[in-house]
Amino acid sequence: xxTTNYKFEGWLxxxxxxxxxxxxxxxxxxxxxxxxxxxxxxSHCGVCGSDLHTLRSGWGPTNYPCCVGHEIVGTxxxxxxxxxxxxxxxxxxGIGAQSDSCRGRKGPCEACASGMENYCPVKHIGTYNxxxxxxxxxxxxxxxxxxxxxxxxVKIPDGIxxxxxxxxxxxxxxxxxxxxxxxxxxxxxxxxxxxxxxxxFGVLWAKALKADKVVVISRTSAKKEDALKMGADDFIATAxxxxxxxxxxxxxxxIICTASSSDMPLMKYLSLLRFDGTFVQVGAPEDxxxxxxxxxxxxxxxxxxxxxxxxxxxxxEMLQLAADEKVKPWIQEIPMKDANKxxxxxxxxxxxxxxxxxxxxxxGGSQLRAGL
Numbered sequence: 001x002x003t004t005n006y007k008f009e010g011w012l013x014x015x016x017x018x019x020x021x022x023x024x025x026x027x028x029x030x031x032x033x034x035x036x037x038x039x040x041x042x043s044h045c046g047v048c049g050s051d052l053h054t055l056r057s058g059w060g061p062t063n064y065p066c067c068v069g070h071e072i073v074g075t076x077x078x079x080x081x082x083x084x085x086x087x088x089x090x091x092x093x094g095i096g097a098q099s100d101s102c103r104g105r106k107g108p109c110e111a112c113a114s115g116m117e118n119y120c121p122v123k124h125i126g127t128y129n130x131x132x133x134x135x136x137x138x139x140x141x142x143x144x145x146x147x148x149x150x151x152x153x154v155k156i157p158d159g160i161x162x163x164x165x166x167x168x169x170x171x172x173x174x175x176x177x178x179x180x181x182x183x184x185x186x187x188x189x190x191x192x193x194x195x196x197x198x199x200x201f202g203v204l205w206a207k208a209l210k211a212d213k214v215v216v217i218s219r220t221s222a223k224k225e226d227a228l229k230m231g232a233d234d235f236i237a238t239a240x241x242x243x244x245x246x247x248x249x250x251x252x253x254x255i256i257c258t259a260s261s262s263d264m265p266l267m268k269y270l271s272l273l274r275f276d277g278t279f280v281q282v283g284a285p286e287d288x289x290x291x292x293x294x295x296x297x298x299x300x301x302x303x304x305x306x307x308x309x310x311x312x313x314x315x316x317e318m319l320q321l322a323a324d325e326k327v328k329p330w331i332q333e334i335p336m337k338d339a340n341k342x343x344x345x346x347x348x349x350x351x352x353x354x355x356x357x358x359x360x361x362x363x364g365g366s367q368l369r370a371g372l
Contacts, residue, residue, distance in 0.1 A: 004078060006039075006041070006077070006144070006145055007027055007144070007145070008027065008028050008029070008030045008139070008143065008144070008145050008146075008147070009025065009026065009027045009028070009143060009144050009145075010025070010026075010028065010067040010069075010139065010140075010141075010142050010143025010144060011023040011024070011025055011067060011068075011142040011143070011336075011339045011340070012024050012025070012026045012028065012065040012066065012067050013054075013055045013062070013064060013065060013066045013067075013068065014064050014065050015064060016055070016056040016057050016062075018055040018056070018064075018066075019052050019055035019056035019343065019347070020344065021340040021341065021343060021344040022340070023055070023142070023339060023340050023343075026065070028065065028067060028139050028143075029136075029137075030136065030139060030145075030146075030147040031132045031134060031136025031137065031138065031147055032134050032135070032136050033080070033147065034080060034082075034134060034149070035080040035081045035082040035083075036080050036082040036083055036084065036149055036150050036151070037078075037080045037083070037147055037148065037149055037150065038076050038078060038079050038080065038083055038087055038093075038147070038148060038150045038153055039076070039077050039078035039145060039146070039147050040072065040074040040075065040076055040077065040093060040095065040145065040146045040147075040148065040153070041074045041075050041076075041077045041144070041145055041362050042072055042073070042074040042141055042143060042144060042145060042146055042359055042362060043073055043074045043075065043162050043358060043359055043362045043363040044072075044073040044074070044162045044163050044165075044166040044333075044356050044357065044358045044359075044363065045069040045071055045072050045073070045140070045141035045142055045143075045166060045336075045356070045357045045358075046069075046071030046166040046167035046169065046170065046171065046331075046354060046355070046356050046357075047069075047071075047334075047339075047342050047343065047346050047351070047354070047355035047356070047357060048069075048070060048071055048097075048167075048170050048171060048197070049196075049197065049198075049260070049346070050068075050070065050097065050170070051068035051069060051070075051140075051142075051343065051346075052343060052346060052347055053284070053286065054066060054068055054128065054129050055068055055343070058286045059284070059286065062129055063129055063131075063137070066128060066129050066139075066140075067128060067139040067140045067141075067142055067143055068128050068129075068140045068141075068142055069127075069128065069140035069141030069142040069143070069357070070095070070096060070097040070098075070126065070127035070128060070140050070141065070169070070170050071094075071096065071097075071141065071166045071167050071168075071169040071170045071171065071356075072094060072095040072096075072127070072140070072141035072146050072166070072169065073092070073093070073094045073156060073162045073163075073165050073166045073169070074092075074093065074145075074146070074162075074362065075090055075091065075092055075093070075362075076088065076089050076090060076091045076093055076153075077089060077145070079150075080150065083150035084150045084151050085150055085151075085153065085154075085155070087150055087153060087155070091155055092155065092156045092162065093153050093154060093155055093156060094153070094154050094155075094156050094165055094166070094168075094169045094315075094319075095127055095141070095146060095148050095152060095153055095154075095169065096127065096152070096154075096169035096170050096173060096309060096310075096315055097126060097127055097169070097170045097309045098117065098118055098124065098125065098126060098127060098152055098309060099125050099126060099127040099130065099132075099138050099148050099149060099152050100123070100125035100132060100133070100148075100149045100151070100152060101117040101118075101120035101122070101123060101124060101125065102120050102122035102123050103117065103120075103151065105122075105133060106122055109121065109122050115311055115313050116311055117151075117152075117311045117312065118308055118309045118310055118311050119308065125138060126138060127140050127141070127146075127148070127152075128140030128141075132149075141357075142336065142339050142357065144359060144362070151312065152312055153312075154312055154315050154316050154319065155316075156319065157319050157320055157322075157323040158323070159323035159326075160319060160322055160323050162363070163331060163333055163356050163358065164322075164328060164329055164331065165319065165322075166356050167197065167201075167329055167331060167354040167356060168201070168315075168318065168319060168322060168329065169315065170309060171197045171198050171201050171354055172201045172205070172318060172322075172329070173309050173310040173314065173315050173318055174198055174201075174282050174307070174308075174309055174310075175192075175198055175199075175201045175202040175205055175256055175258070175282060176201070176205045176310065176314070176318045176321075177307055177309065177310035177314055177318075178256060178280040178282065178305075178307035179202065179205050179206055179209060179254070179256065180209070180314070180317075181307070182254050182278050182280065183253075183254070184205070184206050184209050184211045184254055185209045185210050185211055186210050186211070186212060187212055188211050188212060188253045188254060189211065189212055189213040189214075189215070189251065189252050189253050189254075189274075190202075190206040190211045190213070190214050190215070190252065190253070190254050190255075190256070191214075191215045191216075191217055191252040191254070191255040191256070191272060192206065192214065192215070192216050192217065192232075192255075192256050192258070193217045193218075193255060193256065193257040193258060193259050193264075193269060194217075194218060194257070194258035194259045194283065195216050195218050195223045195226065195227055195353070196258060196349070196351075196353060197351060197353050197354045198258035198282060198283070199216070199256075199258040199353075200226075200230060200329070200330055200353040200354070201329065202256045202258065203216060203227060203230045203231055203232050204230060204231065204327050204328075204329065205318075205321075205327070207230075207231040208321055208322070208325040208327050209321075213233045213234070214231060214232050214233050214234075215232065215233065215234040215235070215236060215248075215251075215252065216232045216234075216235045216236070217235075217236045217238065217255075217269070217272075218235070218236070218237060218238070219237065219238055219239045220237050220239055220240060221235065221237040221240055224237065226330070226352070226353075230330070236248055238265065238268075244268075245265075245268035245269075245271045245272065246271075248272050249271050249272060250271075250272070250273065250274045250275070250300075251272060251274065252272050252273055252274065252277060253273070253274055253277055253278070254277065254278050254280070255269060255272065255273060255277070255278070255279045255280065256280050256282060257269065257279065257280065257281050257282065257283060258282055258283045259283045259285075260283035260284055260285045260286075261283075261285055262285045262287045262288055262289060262290060263290065264290060265290075266289065266290045266292065267290075267292070267293055267296060270296055270297070270302060270304075271296065273300065273302050274300070275300050275301060276300070276301050276302075276303075277300065277302050277303070278302070278303045278305065279302065279303065279304045279305070280305055280306060280307055281304070281305070281306040281307075282306065282307050292304070329353070329354055330352060330353045330354065331353070331354045331355070331356045332351060332352065332354070332355055332356070333356050333357075333358050334355055334356070334357055334358070335357070335358065335360055336357045336358060336359045336360070337360075338357075339357055342355050342357060
């Protein structure tokens with residue numbers, strides 16, 4: 001039997017000060033329900049850097065009030081008659097950073113037709129701070145319940161805990177997608193710039209994909225021990241190692257850059273690439289990237305590109321890899337009631353390496369690894 005006696009409540013930001021720990025708990029109106037929607041009782045939600053950018057209107061004006069959170073895990077409590085994916089009440093599912101796309105509603109869209117809904121040029125609807133086709137507003141996962149089109153709801157495989165799965169839905173897929181696309185695996189040497197929430201996933205995925213060598217690049221050696229425990233083979237501390245760019249020149253095939261700073265030493269990073277190497281930017285500085293000089297690119301035929309999350313099909317693939325290879329993210333679980341403190345600590349760089357909020361009343365046994 002479908003239960004509908006629940007309210008959509010969560011942490012709401014009303015102005016940019018919300019990013020300073022001033023979110024307020026309140027009720028909100030989810031998107032008007034359609035028959036391909038599902039409602040999810042949230043047990044866990046990861047805390048992502050995007051949440052802070054949005055709360056403070058860092059990437060443009062936010063449509064307040066806003067409930068952030070797009071690494072959502074929970075159980076299905078309501079299923080529309082036209083829901084996709086064989087979803088049923090009680091299924092353990094996840095929703096990432098995207099909640100909908102055109103999916104052909106207004107004619108052919110090459111991205112959606114090819115299974116790359118995350119690059120839909122017609123309408124990319126975020127899991128929060130966006131407008132749906134029916135006029136409803138999207139609200140995220142710092143909440144008790146979430147409503148989403150079923151196409152963007154994925155089942156969580158057995159063998160992954162709900163807490164571990166949550167940060168994979170944005171932080172995880174943001175690094176997995178470009179690593180898979182650009183061939184990280186046997187015979188490839190991978191560099192990961194920055195060992196934060198995104199960067200630590202980069203190390204875990206590169207190892208799970210069997211890359212020959214994984215190198216972490218950071219300003220200081222403060223996180224070197226952690227990087228090596230995660231599986232990194234080498235560590236470059238740029239502020240502590242004289243001539244690091246020259247010493248390690250032309251040693252990497254792929255670099256995933258998670259840095260979100262406009263003053264990073266981009267050209268020195270590029271010097272680390274071998275001939276035909278690829279530099280992928282996944283961090284999103286609010287004030288843009290540094291200036292690029294063309295000749296170093298020309299002489300080694302380097303490629304500079306970027307990547308944006310991943311489609312539902314790729315999220316499923318990533319989650320299965322995590323289950324098969326026993327990928328275990330480094331997370332800290334925090335009660336949902338302490339969400340304001342979590343975002344303040346996130347801004348201060350305290351997570352090691354990803355915060356995951358959990359609803360005390362909803363989490364229950366879902367914190368345990370399925371099947372164990």
